[in-house]
Amino acid sequence: MGLTAGERIVQWLFRAVSSFFCALFVLVSPRRKAGKVAPVTESLLLIPAVQLAEKIRRKQVSCVEVVQAYLDRIQQVNPLLNAMVKDRFSAALAEAAQVDRLIEEETGGEEALADRLPLLGVPFSVKESFFLQGMPCSTGLVSRAGFVASKDAPAVALLKRAGAIPLGVTNTSELCMWLESSNHLYGITNNPYDTTRICGGSSGGEGSILASGGSVIGIGSDIGGSIRMPCFFNGIFGHKATPGIICNEGQLPPSSGLQEDLLSTGPMCRYAEDLLPMLKIMAGTNADKLLLSSEVDLKKLRFFTVVDDGGSPWTSPVDKQLVEAQRKVIQHLEADLGVKVKEMSFPQLKYSYQIWDTCMALPDKDGKPPQPFVELMADGGSTVWPVWELIKWIFGKSNHTIPSIGLALMNSKPSPFYLKEKEALQHDMDKVLGTDGVLLYPSHPLLAPKHHHPLFTIYNFSYTGIFNALGLPVTQCPLGLSEEGLPLGVQVVGGKLQDHLTLAVALYLEKTFGGWRDPGTT
Numbered sequence: 001m002g003l004t005a006g007e008r009i010v011q012w013l014f015r016a017v018s019s020f021f022c023a024l025f026v027l028v029s030p031r032r033k034a035g036k037v038a039p040v041t042e043s044l045l046l047i048p049a050v051q052l053a054e055k056i057r058r059k060q061v062s063c064v065e066v067v068q069a070y071l072d073r074i075q076q077v078n079p080l081l082n083a084m085v086k087d088r089f090s091a092a093l094a095e096a097a098q099v100d101r102l103i104e105e106e107t108g109g110e111e112a113l114a115d116r117l118p119l120l121g122v123p124f125s126v127k128e129s130f131f132l133q134g135m136p137c138s139t140g141l142v143s144r145a146g147f148v149a150s151k152d153a154p155a156v157a158l159l160k161r162a163g164a165i166p167l168g169v170t171n172t173s174e175l176c177m178w179l180e181s182s183n184h185l186y187g188i189t190n191n192p193y194d195t196t197r198i199c200g201g202s203s204g205g206e207g208s209i210l211a212s213g214g215s216v217i218g219i220g221s222d223i224g225g226s227i228r229m230p231c232f233f234n235g236i237f238g239h240k241a242t243p244g245i246i247c248n249e250g251q252l253p254p255s256s257g258l259q260e261d262l263l264s265t266g267p268m269c270r271y272a273e274d275l276l277p278m279l280k281i282m283a284g285t286n287a288d289k290l291l292l293s294s295e296v297d298l299k300k301l302r303f304f305t306v307v308d309d310g311g312s313p314w315t316s317p318v319d320k321q322l323v324e325a326q327r328k329v330i331q332h333l334e335a336d337l338g339v340k341v342k343e344m345s346f347p348q349l350k351y352s353y354q355i356w357d358t359c360m361a362l363p364d365k366d367g368k369p370p371q372p373f374v375e376l377m378a379d380g381g382s383t384v385w386p387v388w389e390l391i392k393w394i395f396g397k398s399n400h401t402i403p404s405i406g407l408a409l410m411n412s413k414p415s416p417f418y419l420k421e422k423e424a425l426q427h428d429m430d431k432v433l434g435t436d437g438v439l440l441y442p443s444h445p446l447l448a449p450k451h452h453h454p455l456f457t458i459y460n461f462s463y464t465g466i467f468n469a470l471g472l473p474v475t476q477c478p479l480g481l482s483e484e485g486l487p488l489g490v491q492v493v494g495g496k497l498q499d500h501l502t503l504a505v506a507l508y509l510e511k512t513f514g515g516w517r518d519p520g521t522t
Contacts, residue, residue, distance in 0.1 A: 035195040037077045039520030040213040044069040048271035049122045049217045049278075053163070056099065056121035057110050063099040063121035063165075067092050070123045070167060074214040080195060083208035085128055085186040086136050087168035095165045096121065118277060120163030125215035127203050128169040128186075129176050130156050131250040135166075139202075139252050140174035140183025142399040143379045153250025155219055155265050155282045162281045167215060170205025175253050175376050176221065178403035179229055179454050179461050181205050188451065191233060192519040193486055197448040200230030206268050207234035211519060217269040217278060221251055223262050224356060225444075225464025228476040228491060231268055232443035235478040235487030236516050237506055238268040239275050242473045242497050245289060246282045257370030258362040262468040272510040275475065276503050290497060296504035303333055303341040304432060305440040309466075310350040314459035316445040325479045325488040326440055332512050341440070344432065348425035351418055352462035352469075355425070358418040359469040374408045384408065402455070426470055433472070433495035438505055440490055443476060447486045467493060475502040477509045478516060485522045 040046060044066055047055065055061050071089050078084050099121040106113050113120065126132045129139045131149035138144035152160060160166065174183040181204025182188040189205050191197040192212040199208040203220030207230030210218050220227040222240045231238030246265040248255060255263045267278035280287045305326065308318045330341040348355070363369045377384045377400060384400070386408035392398035393405055433439060445460050454460070467474050472493055479488040492509075494502040509515075 033196075035080060036522070037080060037192045037212045037520050040073070040518050042069045042073065045073055045213045045216070047216075049119060049269065049274040052216065053119050053122050054114070057103060057113050059103060063096040064093065066121060067096040067123055067165060067167075070214065070216075073212070074167065074209065077192065077212040077214055078209070081190050081192060081199075081208050081212060082187055083170050083189050083199070083205045083212070084125065084168045084214065085171050085205065088135065088166060089168070091134070092123065092165050092167050099163070099165070117163035118281065119159065122164045122217065123167050123215060124159060124164045125206060125209050125218040126156055126166055126169050127172060127206050127218070127220050129172050129202070129221065129251045130169075130219060132156055132166055132169055135169045137169075137252055138185055139172050139176050140185050140401075141377070141379055142185050143381055145185055151250070154247040154284070156250070158281050158284055159219065159278075164217070170209050170218070172203065172205060173201035174401045174404045175373070176202035176223070176226060177373070177407055178202065178401070179225070180403075180451070181208075181230075183401055184399050191448050193235065193522060194448070194484075197450055197486070198233060198454065200233040200448070202226040203268065204230045207231055207236060210234065210236050210268055210270055211516065213518065216271075217267065217274050219265065219282070220268045221248070221263060221265045222468065223255070223259065223264075224468055225461050227264075227266050227268060228464045228474060229444060229461065231476040231478075232489040233448040233487065235481070235489070235519070236268060236270050237272050237275055237478065237510070238476045239266045239279060239499070239503065240264045240467065240474045241266045241279060241283070242290070242499055243471050245286045245499070246279075247284070253376045257360075257364050257368065259360060259370055261471060262356075262359060264468070270516040272477070272503075272506040272515060275506060276500070279499065279503070291500045294500060296500055298504060298508055299337045299339060300436065301339065301501060302437045303339050303440070304344045304437060305330055305341050306344050306346065306349070308442060308445075309352055309463065310345060310347055312350040312352065312459070312462070314353060315462060316457050316460055318442050318445045319447055321447070321482045322442055322445075322488060326442065326490050329440060329479065329490060329509065336512070344439070346425055346428055348421045348428075349466065351421050352466035353459045354415065354418045355422040356462060356465035356469045357412050358415045359422065361412040361414045373404075377404060377408060422469060429470055429472070430495065433493070433498070435495055435498055436501070437495060438501055439493040441493055443489045443491050447482055447484065447488075464491070467491070471496060473497075473499040473502055475506045477506050479509065479513045481517055481522055487517075
């Protein structure tokens with residue numbers, strides 16, 4: 001079902017007004033000089049995490065050497081990116097020395113060590129919204145500048161228990177509710193492929209530091225695309241797990257109402273082969289609910305593709321280079337695997353933003369509504385008045401960013417109409433995917449936008465947010481670079497608890513399209 005005449009008029013007006021203000025913003029904004037990070041020259045930085053752990057166990061390289069290589073890279077790229085906002089370099093080096101001593105003293109053999117500590121000695125980075133003992137957890141709130149976590153979030157603790165060594169915490173958007181990682185506490189984070197462009201949000205610091213070679217694996221969270229958008233804009237892999245598999249505790253802001261059903265903690269990394277081991281570790285005892293050890297025969301899967309959201313009046317048209325990249329994926333699947341990729345359309349997708357917004361506003365099973373955003377902004381302190389904050393922002397006096405102020409001014413309420421649309425879409429999507437179906441869908445309508453430009457295309461995140469509302473696992477996969485040297489990509493969607501299918505497709509796409517590309521050599 002296409003757009004009505006009224007919807008087409010609204011679409012034209014909205015896009016015309018957005019384009020006008022975006023062009024005006026470009027004219028009045030100070031010129032930023034485009035830059036990108038230097039090429040990776042240290043070979044240790046180009047090894048997947050699982051292989052790196054194996055080399056460390058076999059004493060082919062010392063853990064101290066590995067950690068020092070990553071510290072050197074962070075010090076090289078971070079002044080340009082502002083991705084890591086607090087490091088723990090001294091502690092990481094001390095822990096690396098302990099790893100080397102442990103390996104020297106190990107008597108059970110390499111296999112026992114691998115079983116007990118599968119990520120032994122592997123450096124990783126952590127989104128600053130997660131508790132990491134001894135590190136800040138502010139999510140960009142100026143009022144939380146002095147907060148230091150006294151314990152680890154469960155997902156972080158599981159990675160550490162597997163032997164991984166945290167290097168520091170990375171920047172987010174304020175309260176993790178915007179698609180650009182910028183706040184008044186740490187500032188703005190840049191894209192390593194082009195520093196005039198966004199790195200995404202809210203796990204944008206993670207995406208930036210990983211893509212630049214400053215980390216090999218990391219941890220993010222996703223309630224509307226906060227893993228997948230940064231992974232797309234930065235050309236790396238990320239996975240939004242089936243909800244309820246990885247524990248979401250120990251992060252700020254906490255979910256409330258029925259938001260826990262939309263929120264997923266998950267892995268972010270440069271190499272597809274690290275996704276499944278990370279997911280298995282981070283899931284803990286819940287890993288048994290997934291078929292992570294089962295072999296996946298891609299030739300026996302059913303593949304589907306959807307080219308766009310059906311023409312929502314509020315979203316941008318999908319960039320032609322992204323359309324072409326998705327078409328090439330289909331060509332390869334059909335030629336290499338002998339499968340038939342069926343093009344689908346779901347009319348409810350044009351309501352993606354409204355469905356996500358309605359789900360975010362739903363009360364929990366006891367009828368308790370979500371915590372108001374203004375309360376999260378206040379963080380237990382004085383009441384935040386959004387209109388007053390807007391006035392202060394105009395004069396450069398507010399401690400809050402304009403996206404947060406704008407969100408606080410909104411008053412979302414559950415809509416029965418969009419709940420029905422969501423139920424219909426859920427039914428249709430579940431029926432199509434089943435336990436052996438995989439869907440290709442654009443990651444975002446646009447390539448990584450210029451800084452601040454998402455203010456004029458605020459609904460484009462609905463391309464990722466809809467799958468949070470549907471509770472489906474999604475793997476974000478890079479597909480090479482655009483003519484401008486920016487990452488291309490696609491979302492690979494599976495049925496509930498079918499995470500292993502999308503991860504298997506990610507491995508295939510990495511082999512076919514080359515996976516992550518060093519931004520310094522593009």
